[in-house]
Amino acid sequence: MTQATNDKAEQNQTSKKPSKKKTIHRGPGRRAQEARRQFLRSVALTVGVTSVSLAGFIPLKGHADTRLKMRPPGALTEKDFLASCIKCGQCVQVCPVNAIKLDDLDTGFGLGTPYIEAREQACDFSCDGLQCVLACPTGSLTHVLDYPKDTRMGIAKLDKPKICLAVAGKGFKGIARGPDYDGVLRYEDIDRWNPIPLKDHPYDVEICDLCVQACPIEQRYNQCQEGNYPSGDKNQCPPKRAIGLELIEEKNGVRHMKPVVYDGCVGCGVCEMICPTEQAAIVIDYNEVTKMPLSPEYLKKSEGHS
Amino acid sequence: MNRSLESLLQLLGRAPRKPKKDELSPEVQKIYFYKKGEKVTKAQLEALHDEHHKNSKNKWRKRRWLTLIAVNLLFVVSYYFDIQLLEGALTASRFMGFHMADLNSALQVMLAHKQVLINLMIGITTIFILWFILGGRTFCSWVCPYHLLAEWAEKLHLWLAARGLAKNYTFHRGVRTVFYIIFALLALLTGYTVYEFISPTGILSRALIYGPTLALAWVAFLLLFEIFLSRRAWCRYVCPIGITYGLVGIFSPVRVTYDMTDCKHEGDCRNVCLVPHVLDVTIKNRSTDVEIGIGADCTRCGLCVDACPTNSLNFEFKGLTRKSSKPEVERSLMPEKKEEQS
Numbered sequence: 001m002t003q004a005t006n007d008k009a010e011q012n013q014t015s016k017k018p019s020k021k022k023t024i025h026r027g028p029g030r031r032a033q034e035a036r037r038q039f040l041r042s043v044a045l046t047v048g049v050t051s052v053s054l055a056g057f058i059p060l061k062g063h064a065d066t067r068l069k070m071r072p073p074g075a076l077t078e079k080d081f082l083a084s085c086i087k088c089g090q091c092v093q094v095c096p097v098n099a100i101k102l103d104d105l106d107t108g109f110g111l112g113t114p115y116i117e118a119r120e121q122a123c124d125f126s127c128d129g130l131q132c133v134l135a136c137p138t139g140s141l142t143h144v145l146d147y148p149k150d151t152r153m154g155i156a157k158l159d160k161p162k163i164c165l166a167v168a169g170k171g172f173k174g175i176a177r178g179p180d181y182d183g184v185l186r187y188e189d190i191d192r193w194n195p196i197p198l199k200d201h202p203y204d205v206e207i208c209d210l211c212v213q214a215c216p217i218e219q220r221y222n223q224c225q226e227g228n229y230p231s232g233d234k235n236q237c238p239p240k241r242a243i244g245l246e247l248i249e250e251k252n253g254v255r256h257m258k259p260v261v262y263d264g265c266v267g268c269g270v271c272e273m274i275c276p277t278e279q280a281a282i283v284i285d286y287n288e289v290t291k292m293p294l295s296p297e298y299l300k301k302s303e304g305h306s
Numbered sequence: 307m308n309r310s311l312e313s314l315l316q317l318l319g320r321a322p323r324k325p326k327k328d329e330l331s332p333e334v335q336k337i338y339f340y341k342k343g344e345k346v347t348k349a350q351l352e353a354l355h356d357e358h359h360k361n362s363k364n365k366w367r368k369r370r371w372l373t374l375i376a377v378n379l380l381f382v383v384s385y386y387f388d389i390q391l392l393e394g395a396l397t398a399s400r401f402m403g404f405h406m407a408d409l410n411s412a413l414q415v416m417l418a419h420k421q422v423l424i425n426l427m428i429g430i431t432t433i434f435i436l437w438f439i440l441g442g443r444t445f446c447s448w449v450c451p452y453h454l455l456a457e458w459a460e461k462l463h464l465w466l467a468a469r470g471l472a473k474n475y476t477f478h479r480g481v482r483t484v485f486y487i488i489f490a491l492l493a494l495l496t497g498y499t500v501y502e503f504i505s506p507t508g509i510l511s512r513a514l515i516y517g518p519t520l521a522l523a524w525v526a527f528l529l530l531f532e533i534f535l536s537r538r539a540w541c542r543y544v545c546p547i548g549i550t551y552g553l554v555g556i557f558s559p560v561r562v563t564y565d566m567t568d569c570k571h572e573g574d575c576r577n578v579c580l581v582p583h584v585l586d587v588t589i590k591n592r593s594t595d596v597e598i599g600i601g602a603d604c605t606r607c608g609l610c611v612d613a614c615p616t617n618s619l620n621f622e623f624k625g626l627t628r629k630s631s632k633p634e635v636e637r638s639l640m641p642e643k644k645e646e647q648s
Contacts, residue, residue: 038476038477038478039478041475041476041477042477042478042480042481042543045477045481045539045543045544046481046484046485046488049485049504049544050485050488050492052504052524053489053492053500053501053503053504054492054500055503056498056500056503056504057496057498079497080419082497082498082499083415083418083419083420083497083498083499084415084418084419084421085415085499086397086398086407086408086411086412086415086426086499086502087395087397087411087499087502087508087512088394088395088397088398088399089394089395089512089515089516090393090394090398090399090400092516093385093388093390093393093394094393101516102512102516102519104519104520104521105519105520105521105523105524106520108503109498109499109500109502109503111502111503111509111519111521112397112502112508112509112512135393135400136425137394137398137400137405137407137423137425137426137429138398138415138419138423138425138426139421139423139425139426143423
């Protein structure tokens, strides 16, 4: 109590002014000090939040135009794709096989952008009309693309020929990815419009050719050969085959079958998805595409767009 | 000064100005003068307050929370049951097939990509018209999911702050404009939609619809920051979406209007407001007209309308709502004699 009174008295002595006036005198000084502190805090906030936002660069470092994951059909080059995607997920919602997922924080500016994990669920072009492309509001999935044959998601490669059943001369009997696998595929002969779980469709083949059988481009190619155009549209027809089993003769004279990827492959990933070995023997390289030229329809439409 | 310009400058961070005496309309001067002679006791205020809250408790807040939850739920339900009513997320969507695009996300995309597609243009136009009519930042308080979480966090913040367990560090409001420019420039120069990487609105909207992500940790961090260190910091000082919609709402017909006649200037409205500077006109001698529209930074959340014990703050739809019901007679009855007395 006395301490406080002493302090007060001291203050009064030093200022030599009535205490009421003193507060008015000191007011602006304090306010200026607070304003300066507030300014410094604001600078700190600006630097802080901006730095966090720039952290989105970290995962992209060094590969601005390299895809970290497979993108849905029609995706622009990676740089343009990340610039234009508005991260709404409409492509996710329309996909009939739920192949598309959205990226998380770990991909930096890829946050909220769509990707496909082919081994879990590949795009099998069930929809024929490329619903994801139609749904995209910004053209990140280019609206020039109308047909699966002009898609360029990547290209299949026989990554591990040593484990490939066909190369080993083995057949396959049973459920391709086991009873716990949830992926779905469309089977033309079962139900044209509704994809069914892979586990509901067992295979029994003498030499494993699941990747060839399931390939949507191969199926379309064969349908067209029979004059039976997908969705009744001749433009749906792929100009070239995508994959086939070939009889290979090694230098040492050993002969065996082997899946060979042709120029018609668009990288949809169904082969990677269905491959029944523990790890997929055949996988998609989504940073490379076929040398096959785009169709005249595509090129014509693309002129109108640019 | 032109009121729209003043409203714009306040949106960008300028502190509200105290009007000079000659800027106040004669009628306003008369009312302020009358109020000078009328002492309001604390007991009177409390009585007014109790009377007011007896009848209408959080009417607008209830409506707003319901709307906000309904809109966000519509996205979720639409996808979950595949009814294709409202597809996409808050950044871009289609309502019954018709394109809509969040204006700030669309701006980021246009700056980064430097190309605009017709679909995006349709989406931008729709949303522009929608929020122009409904009041710009109305988006913030009636739709943005982060706003709702931040509102709850604010409650917690105030509770903790009252017990000395949380601080409220303030920032200069102009810093939000600085962020706006920074994020526009970053999009333009880097070619990435940089703001989308940290936008809690986008992150939350997608998490609701497509399932939780790690990015929610960032949203949680922001909420903790607001709870313990700075009241409503993101919406007040950072979010560029607020500025974008604020700009859209400058000339909007939907707004909160202030009628100073019965106002007791006790400040209940400013205590609950997310952007209290827009309510500086409710301070004594700050209003230039008897009735005045609240500025563009206002999110039309209605908390002040709920809080005001004298019904001095009300929603208005310009051209549709009738002028506030104070009869002219009552105003003219404000004793002029008193003026002579003093």
